[in-house]
Amino acid sequence: MKKLNYLILLIPFLLLSCSKDSNSSSTPPSYSVQGLWKTTSAVLNGVEKFGGANTVKSELNYFNADGSFSTQSYTDTNFSNLYMYSSGTYTLPTTSIINISSNVYSASGGFLTSSNVSCEVLLINSTQLQLKVLNYPAANDVYIKKFIR
Numbered sequence: 001m002k003k004l005n006y007l008i009l010l011i012p013f014l015l016l017s018c019s020k021d022s023n024s025s026s027t028p029p030s031y032s033v034q035g036l037w038k039t040t041s042a043v044l045n046g047v048e049k050f051g052g053a054n055t056v057k058s059e060l061n062y063f064n065a066d067g068s069f070s071t072q073s074y075t076d077t078n079f080s081n082l083y084m085y086s087s088g089t090y091t092l093p094t095t096s097i098i099n100i101s102s103n104v105y106s107a108s109g110g111f112l113t114s115s116n117v118s119c120e121v122l123l124i125n126s127t128q129l130q131l132k133v134l135n136y137p138a139a140n141d142v143y144i145k146k147f148i149r
Helices: 002-017
Strands: 035-044 058-063 068-074 082-094 097-106 111-124 128-134 142-148
Touching: 068 097
Parallel strands: none
Antiparallel strands: 035 058, 035 142, 058 068, 068 082, 082 097, 097 111, 111 128, 128 142
16 A cells, blocks of 8 residues: 555656756747749638639739739739739838738730738748738728738
């Protein structure tokens, strides 16, 4: 019986004396928005506006190191039939916000519109980017775009 009592006292002592390696000061990885991103989804107010029966079937987005930004939208999945394009700039005031200012043109080069949006970064990692824009393209709209590298 004495051995059982010692065992019962020993188990909590062993459990409490084990320590975690809490000294590690690992910082979470940070990811850059710079580079080429392919659009995989564009949802406006809960309705998918990309691919399928929609006009735009593929899209390339460039975030360049110098702060310039451009997009090319295509009506096919082979990135060959240009529908429209945009060019402009982006800034990163915080790690969770991307501001984009751009002019949009038709495939023939005719000016269509300009936009200035502030995007909330919902997700960024080495292969995925998700942005959310409120009140775009109109008041009370919610626009969410997803990209892959």
